[in-house]
Amino acid sequence: MNVLETMSLAVRSLLRSKMRSFLTALGIIIGVGAVIAMVAIGDGARASVQKVFDAMGTNMLIVMSGSTNSGGARGGFGSQPTLTWDDLEAIRTQLPSVRAAAPEMRTNTQVFSEDQNWTTSVTGTTPDYFGVRGWSIATGRRFNEADVEAGAKVAVIGQTVVEKLYGAGFDPVGQVIRIKKTPFTIIGMTARKGQSPMGQDYDDSILVPATTFQRQLQSQSLGKYITGVLNVQADANAGTAKAQQDVTALLRERHRLAEDAPNDFDVRDLSELANSRQQSTETLSLLLASIAAVSLVVGGIGIMNIMLVSVTERTREIGVRVAVGARPRDILAQFLIEALTLALLGGLIGAAVGLGVARFLASQFQWPLLVRPDVIFIALGFSALVGVGFGLYPARKASQLDPIDALRYE
Amino acid sequence: MNGQLQQMPLIALRGVSKIYQTGDVEVAALRNVDFHVEPGDFVAIMGSSGSGKSTLMNILGCLDRPTSGQYFLDGQDVSRLDRNGLAIVRNRTLGFVFQSFNLLARTSALENVELPMLYAGVPARERKRRAREALERVGLGARLEHHPRQLSGGQQQRVAIARALVSQPRVILADEPTGNLDSRTSIEVMALFQELRHEGITLVLVTHEPDIASHAGRVVVVRDGRIISDKRQQPVPAEIPPLEEAVS
Ligand SMILES: Nc1ncnc2c1ncn2[C@@H]1O[C@H](COP(=O)(O)OP(=O)(O)OP(=O)(O)O)[C@@H](O)[C@H]1O
Ligand SMILES: [Mg+2]
Numbered sequence: 085m086n087v088l089e090t091m092s093l094a095v096r097s098l099l100r101s102k103m104r105s106f107l108t109a110l111g112i113i114i115g116v117g118a119v120i121a122m123v124a125i126g127d128g129a130r131a132s133v134q135k136v137f138d139a140m141g142t143n144m145l146i147v148m149s150g151s152t153n154s155g156g157a158r159g160g161f162g163s164q165p166t167l168t169w170d171d172l173e174a175i176r177t178q179l180p181s182v183r184a185a186a187p188e189m190r191t192n193t194q195v196f197s198e199d200q201n202w203t204t205s206v207t208g209t210t211p212d213y214f215g216v217r218g219w220s221i222a223t224g225r226r227f228n229e230a231d232v233e234a235g236a237k238v239a240v241i242g243q244t245v246v247e248k249l250y251g252a253g254f255d256p257v258g259q260v261i262r263i264k265k266t267p268f269t270i271i272g273m274t275a276r277k278g279q280s281p282m283g284q285d286y287d288d289s290i291l292v293p294a295t296t297f298q299r300q301l302q303s304q305s306l307g308k309y310i311t312g313v314l315n316v317q318a319d320a321n322a323g324t325a326k327a328q329q330d331v332t333a334l335l336r337e338r339h340r341l342a343e344d345a346p347n348d349f350d351v352r353d354l355s356e357l358a359n360s361r362q363q364s365t366e367t368l369s370l371l372l373a374s375i376a377a378v379s380l381v382v383g384g385i386g387i388m389n390i391m392l393v394s395v396t397e398r399t400r401e402i403g404v405r406v407a408v409g410a411r412p413r414d415i416l417a418q419f420l421i422e423a424l425t426l427a428l429l430g431g432l433i434g435a436a437v438g439l440g441v442a443r444f445l446a447s448q449f450q451w452p453l454l455v456r457p458d459v460i461f462i463a464l465g466f467s468a469l470v471g472v473g474f475g476l477y478p479a480r481k482a483s484q485l486d487p488i489d490a491l492r493y494e
Numbered sequence: 495m496n497g498q499l500q501q502m503p504l505i506a507l508r509g510v511s512k513i514y515q516t517g518d519v520e521v522a523a524l525r526n527v528d529f530h531v532e533p534g535d536f537v538a539i540m541g542s543s544g545s546g547k548s549t550l551m552n553i554l555g556c557l558d559r560p561t562s563g564q565y566f567l568d569g570q571d572v573s574r575l576d577r578n579g580l581a582i583v584r585n586r587t588l589g590f591v592f593q594s595f596n597l598l599a600r601t602s603a604l605e606n607v608e609l610p611m612l613y614a615g616v617p618a619r620e621r622k623r624r625a626r627e628a629l630e631r632v633g634l635g636a637r638l639e640h641h642p643r644q645l646s647g648g649q650q651q652r653v654a655i656a657r658a659l660v661s662q663p664r665v666i667l668a669d670e671p672t673g674n675l676d677s678r679t680s681i682e683v684m685a686l687f688q689e690l691r692h693e694g695i696t697l698v699l700v701t702h703e704p705d706i707a708s709h710a711g712r713v714v715v716v717r718d719g720r721i722i723s724d725k726r727q728q729p730v731p732a733e734i735p736p737l738e739e740a741v742s
Contacts, residue, residue: 089612100600404596407557408610408657409585411578487557491596 087421090414094422098429108390109430111383112467116431118376119463120438120455121445126369128442128451133365137358139277139286141217143183143324144354147175147314147331165309166348171338172314176212179330181322186213187294189312191301195245195290196262202248205289206263208297208312216317219291224257224272227293235295239268242287243276261290266300268292316351324355377466383430384470391423391478402482403490416483423475424468431467435460502569504664504696505531505554510563512549512719523549525719526563533664536691536729537698538710546719547700551669554698555590556580568664585614589658591668591699595650597642603629603653604638610661628656632686648679655686659695666690668699672706684709684732 098105149166169187176185189208194201213219214226219240227238239261246256256270268290277286292301302311318327328351335349395402402415439455446453512524523546531537541547552558553565556572559580565573572583584590589610597606607625616624629638632652642650651671658666668687672680680703688709691697699710707713708730715723 086615089618400596401598404598405609405613406581407555407584407590407596409581409613409661411581411613413578414581414613488552491557491592 087417090417090421091425093418094425097422098426104390105426105429108387109383109426109433111386112380112427112430112470113383113434113437115376115380115383115470116434116463116467117437117441118379118434119373119466120435120459121441122369122372122376123459124438124442124453124455125445125451126365126372127454127456128446128449129368130362130365131454132449132451133358133361136279137354137361139218140280140354140358141315141317142355143318143320143327144216145316145318145324145328145331146352146354147316147335148350148352149310149313150348150350165311166339167310167314167335168308169310170308171335172310174334174338175314175316175331179327179334181319181327181330183317183319184212184216185314185316186210186216187310187312188213188315189294189297189302189310191297193264193301195249197249197259200249202245204242204245204248206297206301207289207291208294208301209291209315210294213291213315216315219277220275222273222275223255224270226272227291232293232295235299236293237266237268237296237300238271238293239263240272240274240291241270242274242289244285244288245290246273263290263292264301268296324353328353380466380470383467384427384474387423387426387471388474388478391419391475392481394422395419395478395482398482399485399490399493402485403487403493406485406487407491412483415485416479419479419482420472420475423479424471427467427471427475428464431464434467435463438463503530503566504533504535504568505529505698506564506566507553507560508564508566510553510560510565512546512553512558513561522719524553524560527719527721529714529721531665531696531698533696534691534694535696535698536687536709536711538707538713539698539700539716540702540704540707540713541716543702545716547716548669549719550716551667551698551700554665555588555667556583557590581613585610585661587664589661589663589666591651591654591658591666591671593670593673595642595647595654595674597650597653597657599642602639602641603634603645603656606642606653607657607660609657614661624660625656628660629653631659632656646679647675648682651675651679651683652686655683659690663695665696665698668697670700670702672701672703677705678734680706681732681734685734688729688732 147167150164172185172187175182186209190205192203192205194203195206210232211226211228221240222243224240226240227236231238241256241261246254249261250256250259256273259270260267261270262268274287274291280286316327316331318324331351332347336347339348341348405415442455443453445451507527507529510524510527510529511522514521514523527550539547539550549558553560556567560573563573564571567583568587570583572580575583598609604622604625607628608621611621611624626635626638629635632655634649634652634656637645637649642653645653672683675683684706687697687699697710701707708727709732710727711729712724712726714721
């Protein structure tokens with residue numbers, strides 16, 4: 085008897101008791117459905133976390149002024165500027181492990197259009213900043229080196245600010261806004277970025293040239309010091325760890341720190357933060373996947389249970405088949421394929437259910453719907469394995485029945 | 495006599511015993527039985543209840559193995575075969591008809607008759623054709639799609655006979671095939687057996703009824719696991735009596 089015939093035999097005998105077959109397969113349905121939904125959810129969550137960190141900028145280091153708290157009298161990082169424009173230039177130009185670096189000086193202030201006002205964060209920086217932070221321009225242009233040299237009163241403005249000052253969908257290029265009484269011409273609007281990992285709105289900000297920022301928006305100028313942090317983008321090949329090392333060494337040398345003196349600055353690796361977030365979503369999806377695996381095993385036990393009942397119930401049938409010439413392996417194949425079919429059908433239904441759930445959740449949480457075909461195949465393969473694994477014992481039992489006993493069985 | 499000696503017996507039991515062990519009690523269902531059946535024979539086995547007829551038939555049918563002794567079927571020592579070997583012999587050489595029909599429930603007559611060919615690896619189309627022919631042969635050409643539940647006892651037994659003869663076995667073994675049938679249907683079934691016998695199929699059947707045994711060419715009597723008598727006779731043709739006679 086060939087496999088196809090055995091298959092059709094199995095399907096027919098499963099169809100004879102549809103409700104029971106369905107209930108038997110339910111464990112597998114739930115298991116596979118759970119696996120597929122879980123993995124899709126995990127992937128969706130990871131992708132959305134990834135999106136957030138990509139928005140922050142990739143391979144990012146943040147260099148802050150200030151020292152480790154050795155003296156006690158000194159404040160935390162950033163309280164006392166120690167980083168100079170020359171430091172920035174040195175980091176930018178002398179280190180091969182650094183791709184780009186830009187200052188980030190910030191103030192929160194009210195900005196005015198002709199008839200509206202809005203309190204937002206204004207950042208003074210250099211053109212490198214756009215690349216380091218992964219900002220792209222929706223309309224207009226970014227400011228350039230010439231604007232920085234000249235201390236031009238130009239601004240690149242985020243979409244939330246545009247919404248508040250002019251309303252959504254307005255093209256603000258060419259408009260003039262006042263920041264601390266100074267008029268700035270809007271030369272560009274950034275593309276939407278969304279929220280930072282800490283939940284702050286990236287698009288609620290205005291970028292201006294660093295020089296303009298110092299001259300127009302800072303009450304006191306600190307000359308060669310940068311009153312803010314440096315954003316450093318590590319070269320992707322060198323990696324953030326190497327860049328962190330290099331920046332630290334360079335700054336210690338430039339600041340002439342003694343061997344045992346603590347750093348008067350701090351270099352933080354933002355990719356670590358990203359990794360730890362990523363890890364927690366991975367732990368979560370691992371946990372969910374193991375729950376799903378457990379339910380698959382439970383589903384397998386369900387199949388075994390029902391198959392054992394079925395073998396007992398069909399003892400006479402087995403006897404008849406053996407009497408007319410079925411070999412033990414024919415009976416084994418029949419019941420194995422029945423279990424396999426049950427598990428595979430359950431797996432297919434489960435996959436459909438899982439996809440439905442994943443789609444629903446993705447739309448609820450506004451994640452991208454990520455369905456990996458390999459996961460579906462693995463889940464189906466696993467349910468087939470469960471079917472064969474747990475079907476083996478009942479099928480063996482059936483194939484070892486003695487024909488006389490089987491025919492006499494009531 | 496000479497001609498018969500040259501002919502190799504189709505079935506040959508040599509010193510066959512079957513001992514059932516139930517707890518501490520041993521029951522000898524067959525004791526040192528020697529038994530031969532020539533090709534084309536029609537043998538009826540009789541004997542009181544518990545004498546060992548079914549045990550003998552199960553061994554002949556390769557459904558069971560003797561505790562000791564040898565069984566040659568068509569020259570092959572089948573007492574040495576494993577489960578697979580026995581399955582092949584049952585499939586190719588033997589056909590079995592049971593008292594309780596033993597058809598698959600919720601399965602059409604056609605599919606029931608196809609069953610042995612399924613395990614013989616006959617292609618589906620040929621299987622269907624031969625199953626239909628076999629059912630037409632036993633007069634059930636109009637009942638191909640009926641399930642056992644939808645058939646009378648006699649019809650069910652005829653489906654079982656069709657199943658037994660469809661793979662063209664050398665021997666058909668029947669353990670009380672008419673035990674569950676009324677006398678009229680029994681005669682129908684016996685007529686069918688006689689027809690098969692004329693086609694050269696060897697038949698061994700167990701019965702309690704001398705009437706049924708009268709249609710056979712040889713009657714063997716078993717008592718206490720031994721063959722106590724073995725006689726040839728002129729078989730009475732199984733003719734279906736007119737209806738009034740059957741009623742009286
Ligand atoms: N599986 C078994 N286990 C133990 N003893 C058995 C078994 N099968 C048969 N026997 C015993 O073997 C003896 C012969 O039984 P068998 O079934 O061959 O009788 P039989 O001649 O077919 O009787 P009947 O006419 O009632 O069918 C009986 O004494 C019975 O109790
Ligand atoms: Mg009996």
